[in-house]
Amino acid sequence: LSWEPWLRTTLGPQAAAVVVRLHGAPDRALRSFTQRLLKRDAWMRAFYAHVLLLYAIAASWYAQTTSDPSSPLDTLGAAGGTIVQQHDATLAGAAAAGHG
Numbered sequence: 001l002s003w004e005p006w007l008r009t010t011l012g013p014q015a016a017a018v019v020v021r022l023h024g025a026p027d028r029a030l031r032s033f034t035q036r037l038l039k040r041d042a043w044m045r046a047f048y049a050h051v052l053l054l055y056a057i058a059a060s061w062y063a064q065t066t067s068d069p070s071s072p073l074d075t076l077g078a079a080g081g082t083i084v085q086q087h088d089a090t091l092a093g094a095a096a097a098g099h100g
Contacts, residue, residue, distance in 0.1 A: 008016040037044045 004016065004020060007019060010016075011019065037047055
């Protein structure tokens with residue numbers, strides 16, 4: 001690990017060893033899990049199917065979000081022009097009215 005020498009000088013050798021062990025534990029567990037998936041085709045297919053299902057659920061959730069018709073951005077878009085043009089027009093109107 002590239003940050004291990006800095007960790008040893010900062011925390012000391014014993015505390016750094018504990019941190020390095022704690023850092024490596026999830027990595028070893030995930031690598032072991034992946035190796036077990038690769039040994040059994042059915043498990044690997046089930047894993048990828050569940051990942052695909054989760055992506056489908058997330059995509060469905062994002063697709064169902066509705067826009068608020070009273071949203072300022074939607075109002076500007078419905079009025080025509082870009083947001084920058086609408087902002088410039090608003091500033092020009094405020095300056096003409098003496099509020100700028």
